[in-house]
Amino acid sequence: MNTDVTKFDNKIYQIDVHMEDKPQRMSCYYIDTSDPILIEVGPSNSFPYLISALESLGIQDIKRTAITHLHLDHVGGIGHLNEKYKENFVYVHELGLKHLPNPERLWRAVSDVYTEEWLQKNWGEIKPVPLNKIKSLNDGADIKLETNRNLKALYSPGHAKHHYTFYDEYSGTLFMGDTLGLIYPHGDFVQPNLPPPDFNKDILFQTLDSFENLEINKLAIAHFGIHENPYELINDAKENIESWLLFISNVENLSNDEASNELVNWLRRNYESLGIDSETINNYIGNGNFEMQVIGIRNYLKKVD
Numbered sequence: 001m002n003t004d005v006t007k008f009d010n011k012i013y014q015i016d017v018h019m020e021d022k023p024q025r026m027s028c029y030y031i032d033t034s035d036p037i038l039i040e041v042g043p044s045n046s047f048p049y050l051i052s053a054l055e056s057l058g059i060q061d062i063k064r065t066a067i068t069h070l071h072l073d074h075v076g077g078i079g080h081l082n083e084k085y086k087e088n089f090v091y092v093h094e095l096g097l098k099h100l101p102n103p104e105r106l107w108r109a110v111s112d113v114y115t116e117e118w119l120q121k122n123w124g125e126i127k128p129v130p131l132n133k134i135k136s137l138n139d140g141a142d143i144k145l146e147t148n149r150n151l152k153a154l155y156s157p158g159h160a161k162h163h164y165t166f167y168d169e170y171s172g173t174l175f176m177g178d179t180l181g182l183i184y185p186h187g188d189f190v191q192p193n194l195p196p197p198d199f200n201k202d203i204l205f206q207t208l209d210s211f212e213n214l215e216i217n218k219l220a221i222a223h224f225g226i227h228e229n230p231y232e233l234i235n236d237a238k239e240n241i242e243s244w245l246l247f248i249s250n251v252e253n254l255s256n257d258e259a260s261n262e263l264v265n266w267l268r269r270n271y272e273s274l275g276i277d278s279e280t281i282n283n284y285i286g287n288g289n290f291e292m293q294v295i296g297i298r299n300y301l302k303k304v305d
């Protein structure tokens, strides 16, 4: 098996698609039941990694893919996937019906934040998906995996208004996309991920609180991997979001750029005081777009002011 594939119990595979050519940044998942499904595809540039991982598992065809939300690090490669696997259907929030056949707007939304050049180099070109290959999700919808096992689609806004989380009750695994935040290897804490234009703390906390009523054994997140102690991590995510909001509301006189530098310095000190090793800290700090976080938080604070 390809070393980028990690096998978990209950026929669940985690696939590292080497986002931006770095390991352990973006995970996709494959559930190898009688009606198998791929969860997330990653950006276009990660597509060769995804295919080689699937082929190492002996998978020659993909017929169903579920996407948590329409950000390009999750959905960017879907047009490539549909071109290769002609029968593939994409399950996604209903906004996907509008955007995936004409992905220019998704592209522009990101290139406005990251620049066109950055986007081409790091995530790569997006290709359209035909409308008749897209199935829009409803809250609570069941996607059959095998007899007595379904993947339940749960509408989960807060990070993005077009976000779904997928709950496999049989294994107790919650495929969360970006709803929780970021956990990089060797970190046992959650770093918030609160981008504009949709981040809304009240809505996100409602979503996270609703998960606490589910029986969960594992959280499968996009950035990165599968984690145990789900309820502690959900609490940790909420605490850290609260403290980031407080920090940003206390530096309201600084520009976005200055505030993002202060946020990074404060974060580094916090992580050091928790005794986290410098490699892990650099991984968290080096791979975040903190100015985007500041803009997302300020956008929310303005709404509730």
Ligand SMILES: [Zn+2]
Pocket (backbone or CB within 6 Å): 071, 073, 074, 178, 222, 223
């Ligand atoms: Zn993401």
